[in-house]
Amino acid sequence: MKRLQQMSARTTVLSAASAGRASAFGRRAYQGRPQMLSADDAVKVIKTGDRVFVHSVAAAPQALIHAMTRRAPELRDVEVCHMHIEGDASYADKKYEGSFKNNNFFVGKNVRKGVQEGRLDYTPVFLSEIPLLFRRGILPLDVALITVSPPDQHGFCSLGTSVDASLAAVQCAKTVIAQVNPHMPRTHGDGFVHESAISFMVDGPAPLIEHKRGKVTETIGKIGKNVAQLVEDGATLQMGIGVIPDAVLAELTHHKKLGIHTEMFSDGIIDLVERGVITGENKVIAPRTITVGFCLGTKRLYDFVHENPAVQFRAIEWVNNPILIKENPKMTAINSAVEVDLSGQICADSIGSKLYSGVGGQMDFMRGAALSHGGKPIIALPSTTSRGESKIVPRLKRGAGVVTTRAHVHWVVTEWGAVNLFGKPVKERMKALISIAHPLHRPWLEKEVERGFWFDVDENSPKIPESAHVDE
Structure with a gap:
């Protein structure tokens, strides 16, 4: 492990993600620190008819998902889109059909039944091309719900365990709401997001969802x-x-x-x-x-x-x-x-x-x-x-x-x-x-x-x- 960690972390090809960024601070003009709100107050920005992206896999922001779902009586036709996410997907429950629509780029077990019943939807797309849906305005994003590590002394947070298509969502969404979770690993690479690119922050410490190994027969x-x-x-x-x-x-x-x-x-x-x-x-x-x-x-x-x-x-x-x-x-x-x-x-x-x-x-x-x-x-x-x-x-x-x-x-x-x-x-x-x-x-x-x-x-x-x- 030491051998690998001591080796150079440089790359020989410019990252496409880095090349596509307007700046290290995202697409928004620098506005200083984002406002700290409760989860319930932060998701009030979501309006009827909005398209909301949810951070992927273990990085799914559980506190924000719960808060958004609690707003179901006030909302109509909010499209929630994401890759595979772990944990809560209560917005996909049949009782919230009029409030939320669900568009999956990958069908996980927490939405599979709804997709197979025809209540929820699925967009066939290569994983490499999901960011193009956001960048080209094919699926314009109103809100992105993400989980990040706490900001460092320079104001940079990390997307942690899931950079994937979530980075493009952060860069393209009109509003970014971040659940700040000290349990989120601070990872290296493309996943640093400056706090000025975040509209609202929510304090949300919670252990990440874990995936245990299956039995090798x-x-x-x-x-x-x-x-x-x-x-x-x-x-x-x-x-x-x-x-x-x-x-x-x-x-x-x-x-x-x-x-x-x-x-x-x-x-x-x-x-x-x-x-x-x-x-x-x-x-x-x-x-x-x-x-x-x-x-x-x-x-x-x-x-x-x-x-x-x-x-x-x-x-x-x-x-x-x-x-x-x-x-x-x-x-x-x-x-x-x-x-x-x-x-x-x-x-x-x-x-x-x-x-x-x-x-x-x-x-x-x-x-x-x-x-x-x-x-x-x-x-x-x-x-x-x-x-x-x-x-x-x-x-x-x-x-x-x-x-x-x-x-x-x-x-x-x-x-x-x-x-x-x-x-x-x-x-x-x-x-x-x-x-x-x-x-x-x-x-x-x-x-x-x-x-x-x-x-x-x-x-x-x-x-x-x-x-x-x-x-x-």
Whole structure:
């Protein structure tokens, strides 16, 4: 850890976020210190018909969200938009339908039911392009609700654990209300916001929401090993949060000179930093630093990123820019999927037509890794669902969203092995994918290929036989 922290934190490419800023003080003229108010008084600025952005993931300002929701009887048609947020999303409750509309750029568990019922909305968008919605006035913002660390002696606060698209929201919103939370880590990178760019401050100490690690099952452990075998020494990694990334990281303890350039990470990277596995010395973009848009984990993670110059939180339009991502040699992007069809199409945001998550940054990194010298775009998933149904299927379910096209897919990994589809015609892809499907599913998948389902004019997807279900 000391080795990484002592290395230079300089970057070799100008951050797009920095280039887009009018000044270090935001777009507003300097007005001195913002007014300190209670949460209830601060959110009185929100008017009927306003569009309100809410800070992302663990940085969601709980006190401000509660206060805004309490104003429901006074408000009509307030659009609340955000990426995935943790914690309270009470404004999305059915009883507040007339007061609040909810527009999600990523569907989290606290709004998923409402989106699937059609009460709440979802905007399909690449994570890297969310800031463009604000900057180009496609979704003009009236109010941004954020959480920041207390200002330092120079008046600068930190967006802490989530810089991502939240920085653009702060720069573009007419009014910025900040919950000042001493528990928010002060992070390095693009996330410093001067108090003069904040309209109102609210004192709101509260521990950050934590995300505990899930259980790595035997199946997930095998996937982790198979993915780790594809990771070369000197590679730069992108991966998300969850049991598969945790399983992969646990298998990398003997690797050398790894780097991190990722939209998000969790606790799993800390051990590799402390072991000297992650050094970032082979990175071209922001060498010798960890590059990230946001993080979610336990207090250990939040303590790790606090005042750590080796971890650089950057605006998401920079982190997820494929043109920059590809500059890192051996860029290895590890993502997951709900379902893969035999031609290589990846469904990652829905279960059939039911939206489950979002487009996110998968394609940003799949493309960047594909263009990187020695890069490897990887899709990793269990071969079956929890109900024993195959995740490798002849055709995607009706209504399923294709997040990564068959032309963008390279490596696909399950607990049964890894195959590279890049450059393979469809018939070879089918054989390759069947070889890493669960053995109990391979016979019926082969029969579908033999009967020529690929040329079948019947638009109905072939039904998975009940006898082919795998018991967990």
